[in-house]
Amino acid sequence: MSNETKDLNNNHYTSSYNHYNSIDSQNMFLPYVSGPCTYDANMISSQIGSDLSSSHGANGFGFYPSPSSTEFFNPSIDQENGFCNAYNYNTSLKSHEVVGGGGAIIENETRLSASPSSSEAGRYLGKDSGKSLMKREADDGGDEQRSQKVVKAKKNQEKKIREPRVSFMTKTEVDHLEDGYRWRKYGQKAVKNSPYPRSYYRCTTQKCNVKKRVERSYQDPTVVITTYESQHNHPIPTTRRTAMFPGPAASDYKSSSLSPVSNFINTPRSFSHDDLFRVPHSSVNANPYYQQQQNHEFQHDSDYKLLKEMFPSVFFKQEP
DNA sequence: CGGGTTTGACCGGCGC
DNA sequence: GCGCCGGTCAAACCCG
Numbered sequence A: 001m002s003n004e005t006k007d008l009n010n011n012h013y014t015s016s017y018n019h020y021n022s023i024d025s026q027n028m029f030l031p032y033v034s035g036p037c038t039y040d041a042n043m044i045s046s047q048i049g050s051d052l053s054s055s056h057g058a059n060g061f062g063f064y065p066s067p068s069s070t071e072f073f074n075p076s077i078d079q080e081n082g083f084c085n086a087y088n089y090n091t092s093l094k095s096h097e098v099v100g101g102g103g104a105i106i107e108n109e110t111r112l113s114a115s116p117s118s119s120e121a122g123r124y125l126g127k128d129s130g131k132s133l134m135k136r137e138a139d140d141g142g143d144e145q146r147s148q149k150v151v152k153a154k155k156n157q158e159k160k161i162r163e164p165r166v167s168f169m170t171k172t173e174v175d176h177l178e179d180g181y182r183w184r185k186y187g188q189k190a191v192k193n194s195p196y197p198r199s200y201y202r203c204t205t206q207k208c209n210v211k212k213r214v215e216r217s218y219q220d221p222t223v224v225i226t227t228y229e230s231q232h233n234h235p236i237p238t239t240r241r242t243a244m245f246p247g248p249a250a251s252d253y254k255s256s257s258l259s260p261v262s263n264f265i266n267t268p269r270s271f272s273h274d275d276l277f278r279v280p281h282s283s284v285n286a287n288p289y290y291q292q293q294q295n296h297e298f299q300h301d302s303d304y305k306l307l308k309e310m311f312p313s314v315f316f317k318q319e320p
Numbered sequence B: 001c002g003g004g005t006t007t008g009a010c011c012g013g014c015g016c
Numbered sequence C: 001g002c003g004c005c006g007g008t009c010a011a012a013c014c015c016g
Helices: A002-009 A041-055 A120-124 A130-139 A144-160 A238-244 A250-255 A260-266 A273-277 A281-285 A288-294 A300-315
Strands: A028-030 A034-036 A076-078 A083-085 A105-107 A165-171 A183-190 A197-203 A211-216 A223-229
Antiparallel strands (some): A028 A165, A034 A083, A105 A165, A183 A197, A211 A223
């Protein structure tokens, strides 16, 4: 959390791309990737990419490099906090073309448990909120002390389970961007040092534990910071999905040799935040243009190798 | 009437 | 221990 905020505030983000957005063609996604320098691409691959890309929705970036855009990544590495900022954002960039970008802040949070439970109870009772859990435990009529111990034990376990988070910065007037999924707002808080509140949303689909926070950058009010937590375990709701992307479903990708990425790139479509989140494997951090050139679907080890090859040459190009 | 939003209250974590 | 703050709950409210 603190790292995310810190990095964002440091303005170590950005670049420009074209992109197609379902809401506003002038919405601009400001690519930003942040995470520990030693982050494991496989973590991203397995935790973010695999689940999503293997079973749900259309995958791939919705980014189309601007023909006039030559600047892609201006990486910087924050040696002090140990974070790598793969992109820098040129806040002076003012473009009226259909502009977009790709990228994400990968909060490489420690996960000591391999399989976080995303039970319905955990979802709606607020698995990271001891309040309701304690209430329910107590209300169950069991021995209070014992239940409290159980709660503590549960909390200790829960504490270790941290879902990976991915943040996106979007230059848009719209606070809550349509992304194909259905969200229920469950809270809003004032953000310290910011006149703009932060909204909390939960995916309304049962058994889906995905949450997202939406807040407007106080430094650049035109930028909305959306942070996704966890992964959807279901397809995009049919009605909206159809409206947004009448293309093949994930199963189509699985049953054919179609690469979600290549297919996506070859098929102009609406873009959503979740599209980023559904990007297969570590391509969350990938340069979409590079993907277009390579036209390959990353797979596990080869993905990682590709990433390692890509990062030095593409992402970590030193700014002159 | 069902589903989504608003908003004050509450809780846990953390720094001092 | 205390206060601050982020995150969540849940009742009340709104809306189609």
